[in-house]
Amino acid sequence: MNPVNYLYLAALLFTIGAVGVLIRRNAIVVFMCVELMLNACNLAFVTFSRMHGNLDGQVIAFFTMVVAAAEVVVGLAIIVSVFRARHSASVDDASLMKL
Amino acid sequence: MSANLAAYTTSTGEAFQFWVLGTVAVLGALSTVLMKKAVHSALSLAGTMIVLAVFYLANGAYFLGVVQIVVYTGAIMMLFLFVVMLVGVTAADSLKETIKGQRWLAAACGLGFGILLAAGIGNASLKDFAGLGTANSAHGGNVEGLAALIFTKYVFAFEITGALLITAAVGAMVLTHRERTERARTQRELSEQRVREGKHVPPLPAPGVYARHNAVDIAGLLPDGTPAELTVMQTLRKRGQIRDVSNEALSDLKALEQRSAERLGREEEASR
Amino acid sequence: MSFPLLTVTAAVPAVGAVLTAAVPAARRTGAKWLALLVSLATLVLAGVVWAQFEPGGPRYQLTESHAWIKDFGVRYELGVDGIGVALIGLTALLIPFIVLAGWHDADPLETSSKRWRPTQGFFALILMVEAMVILSFEATDVFLFYILFEAMLIPMYFLIGGFGDRAHSGSDENAAAQRSYAAVKFLLYNLVGGLIMLAAVIGLYVVAGNFSLTEIAEARANGSLDMATNTERLLFLGFFFAFAVKAPLWPLHTWLPNAMGESTAPVAVLITAVVDKVGTFAMLRFCLGLFPEASKWATPAIVVLALISIVYGALVAVGQRDIKRLVAYASISHFGFIILGIFAMTSQGQSGATLYMVNHGISTAALMLVAGFLISRRGSRLIADYGGVQKVAPVLAGTFLIGGLATLSLPGLAPFVSEFLVLVGAYARYPVAGVIATTGIVLAALYTLVLYQRTMTGPVKEEVRALPDLRARELAVVAPLIAVLIFLGVFPKPLTDVVNPAVQHTMSDVQQKDPQPQIQNVEAAK
């Protein structure tokens, strides 16, 4: 098997995650889909790392994880406070951006 | 198996593992997107992540594989579950789309995007795999190799990431923490207030209790058989998680009457 | 390093603006005096610049040059030629009078809160505009100039939109809407021009590799920088469009009547007499200096537009019912003369155009400020609301008449010299254009005298019966302006001495020679 298949898998997972972001309304699920996309990227990074034979790709993947952790913390906090204020975790309810 | 071949193929074992676990990962991802309940989504995602951790290990990224399990599956996914609990486990999403055309657009975009991505990968010349053998052994192992990079080349990025994490932690606290602006009221004060308002001087009525249910979420029934919402605790009320059993109770009542009527009828018959 | 005189000249009003803005609410009068003092100090500095400038010396003098944005070769590069000196002089001369004339224009209303500080803002903005205008006359770096050209829109926007004429017909809300319309129109027109110019500025950088006016002009002159014909034309059009909006040239003029009509008279003067001059100044310095071939290529079209401006502006002025809009259309006509003079590409035309910029500034200031005094007395801008003012306020009427006569270019007053030079210069190159432009002098007489007749003469209207004559402060504004008008009308030499060498440089930029008279040796024939 060619390790390129990992990349196809990463692409597939990423696309699934992106479509999930677009069609789900529950903010928590949307968020999970974002995590899925990040993980897909990590997989690609790791595969590239192996492909090129150096560890920089893994370092980037590591950083991605850290940043994702930070993001999750803040994001979930936002979801919680939005839920407290509006009693809803639906992303469609927060549509104040329209004129 | 020549060295040339090794550069772009893997062992049969890894291939087998990839095809099996890859399928699992895709299924997990799909169910993350498609499950109605957030809890189910979270669990599916956790599964996918574990599969990914295995893939990392298979790709020679031992450190990352472990971190993936510890941080992602262990910490982040659990955080998700906590929040799901806070928000309400049972609150199932309606999967009915409200924005016109959104689902079709999303699907079309996703399909196009995926195809393009795949085309891009296929287009790229990715024949040569260097493998991580030399890189991993340069510093005496994968972890040491990563450490050497993180603390030399990427040290600033690393430090900044640290700052980011702290900021995120503080930010999360600021966002979720609500400062008390006044002294917490004592029980006495609360009761005094209740008397003063005169709405509900006695304690709130208890929920309806039936033998077959864990009944905190079941409203007590008023004499006419309609549920009294007051009897359910506030949190559940706000989440809309009151289980309406009024019809059930009425039908129970009907059944009871019928049964008693039957019995009475039989007794009547017997007495005749 | 020598003393950075040019920077200081521009910095004094800028610092003064900040200080004025910082004056506490209660010290309103103090802010006014501060602004007046700062503007007078700037006038003194401008006088020093004038004195330091040697007409026979190198083209750009008192130069300063510092690296600013190294990656793009942007430099903080200043220098003045005679045209710049003359216009700095004009700006520095007018601002004290504008400040003095607007003494009470921004007093807070009785009803407004005590912490409200419109007065400080008004004068600070005026000084800010002065600083930017002066610096833009000094900038010899295209990018620096562009920044200033655009930045001066901001204080002007607030001056127009925030401090309207209190004399208006209709309700307050209506007036506020009109004012905001005028301010937005001013901003949008000039922004569109400015954005197109930005594209041209970037294009110029791509072609030339730096922004320095002197370097580019030199490179163009000695042939080391060769522009394709079409590139040069496009860049020229980009620059010219922005300047034509600001100048304003027909048909890009319609923002001016609104802006001048709705703003207070001192701000109207600021617009037409000071800020708009940046447009015509830039045509001379940048359009002709950087793109001589394209300038020559575009000249016929521009001359036609300038002629339309002259005749059209004057005719529409005749039909106006609002005093300030009338003056605005008259200004459009006059800007047509300036542009005609610039693009006639003769010494007389360009000297005349430069003189015209200065003289038009002073004469419009005189006319508009007196008109402002009149309007503030009666509370109406409509010509029909006046009549017989001459009887009740003879000094006001007299100064108004002199301002009007200056506008119609009566010999003996400064504008005549410039207008005649422009006409002669235009005629020498394009006889038909010269003749058509001459009809402007008849139309100028028409709108000025009709205005004077309807407002000042005839039976005294009931509403104007109690109008007071000019007060000491107002006389202090008008009298010096009139004195300057008369002085420059009979003795324009101080001005021409400074301007002539600069015009010769511009003429050599565009490689044009004056058309020679048909009979060469007139003196010999005698």
Add this chain to the structure above:
Amino acid sequence: MENLIALLIGAPLLGAAVLLLGGRRLDKSGHWLGTLLAAVSFVIGLVLFADMLGKSADDRALHQTLYTWIPVEGFQADMAFQLDQLSMTFVLLITGVGTLIHVYSIGYMEHDERRRRFFGYLNLFVAAMLLLVLADNYLLLYFGWEGVGLASYLLIGFWQHKPSAATAAKKAFIVNRVGDMGLSIAIMIMFTTFGTFTFGPVLAATGEASEGKLTAIGLMLLLAACGKSAQVPLQSWLGDAMEGPTPVSALIHAATMVTAGVYLIVRSADIFNAAPDAQLVVTVVGAVTLLFGAIVGCAKDDIKKALAGSTMSQIGYMILAAGLGPIGYVFAIMHLVTHGFFKAGLFLGAGSVMHGMNDEVDMRRYGGLRKYMPVTFITFGLGYLAIIGFPGLSGFFSKDKIIEAAFAKGGTEGWILGTVTLIGAAITAYYMTRVMLMTFFGEKRWQDDENGRPPHPHESPRSMVIPMVLLAVGSVAAGALFEFSGFVEWLEPVTGFAHGHSPISAAAVTTATIAVMVLGVGLAYVQYGRRPVPVVAPRGSLLTRAARRDLLQDDFNHAVFVTGGTHLTRSLVYVDHSLVDGVVNGTAAAVGGLSGRLRKLQNGYARTYAVSMFGGTAVLIAATLLMRAV
């Protein structure tokens, strides 16, 4: 000596400045100051005249250069003066008559609260007029030219509270501006042709210029002259200008300013000599105006307007003479000077009559005044005799010469012009006799003024009478003086002179002139002396009615220029608002509408935005791939 030239102008200019800026504290003494400074100017003029007489005929011109007025590359206008015999003649006329009219105004304007300002304006006029005739180049002449226009504007509109006066002033200025346009274009052509516009070089170089250019310059100068001198087609302002105080009419609109056009043409003699076509047009304009003014003068009942028509006609004579070339220049100037005397005298007399008649101007309400105002009658009468060309008086000499010169033009033109001048002389006699008879003879037709006061005709105060007497003396004597003291030789070095060869003898012309004069007087006597004059004007013939309306010229102007112009400006204002501005506002509205549509895409749902981002990313990838593929 030449340094005095600037003083000549400086004295009245100083007067104007002091009087106009001085404020009310000069109200009491201002008129004396103004008069004094005009007189100072006259005295300086006399000194210079005496000096000039002492020099040889070819060396009389003085030059004074003060400084360079407009120095621009290739263009130099000097603040420089030239005093030659022609200018000298004008200087004496302007300062002399000017001073007399200053004196007259002291009495005439006594009750006007703005008398100080009136004198300021008068001084301003004198200064500007002197600048006009003393300038040594055309641009400086233009300065003076517009200066007198301004003074004229201010003085016509002196009683600004009267709308008619304000309108008349504006009209005068604007019509004059049309003429000024001609002068500026003439200067432009001169500049491009000769490279200068100083009199000396330009006039010396006319031989080298093409005739076409010279004709163009000549016609443009003529346009200027038409404006200032009220010649057809720019004559319409002069009648209305009579709204000004009478001394103004006398000084500016009879004696001096309106003759500036004649000065301009005579000054540019060399140009016209080399451009016969332009000359022909000049004579035609002169001839037409001559008849036009005379006809209008016959029909007017307003004494000042009748005199204004006469002025127009007399200047027509001068212009005609100036158009004849060297045979006419001298006589044009001669008639100009004599006309200055008698017309000023006539106007002052008219002012005196009005003064005594409660400012009534309608001659039909005069009558029989000779007993009540004997001095006015005598001085007016002498002026009358002078203007109709009574033998021996000034008008006789000057007009006779012009008629003679007109015949001497030769050919058909000569006959036509000569005939026109003769007809003009007849009509002049007719309308002046009419004025004379209606005013001083016949029965009293006095009417109360609007306040119900009956008029009390009385002789005017001495300050008014003395100038009238002096001017009457001038009207009587000037002609003979010029005729016998060598006026022709005096001016010849400047204007050139040629004897014309008249097809008919001088004696015959003189006889004819006297004959038509008698004819005109007789006709008027039959109409106005023998029959009583109706107080209300009869309807009159078509020609009379047209003449009363200035031969419909005003109606034509109104219909074409005023109405047409109003429509033009109104439609342009509309165009400016709807079309020019409309395009811009339309663009704005279109952008607004489009963004209104686009706004609907912004539904506020984050997911919609996410889709577009996602789609955009896909497009970007596709673009990248395509670029690589290509």
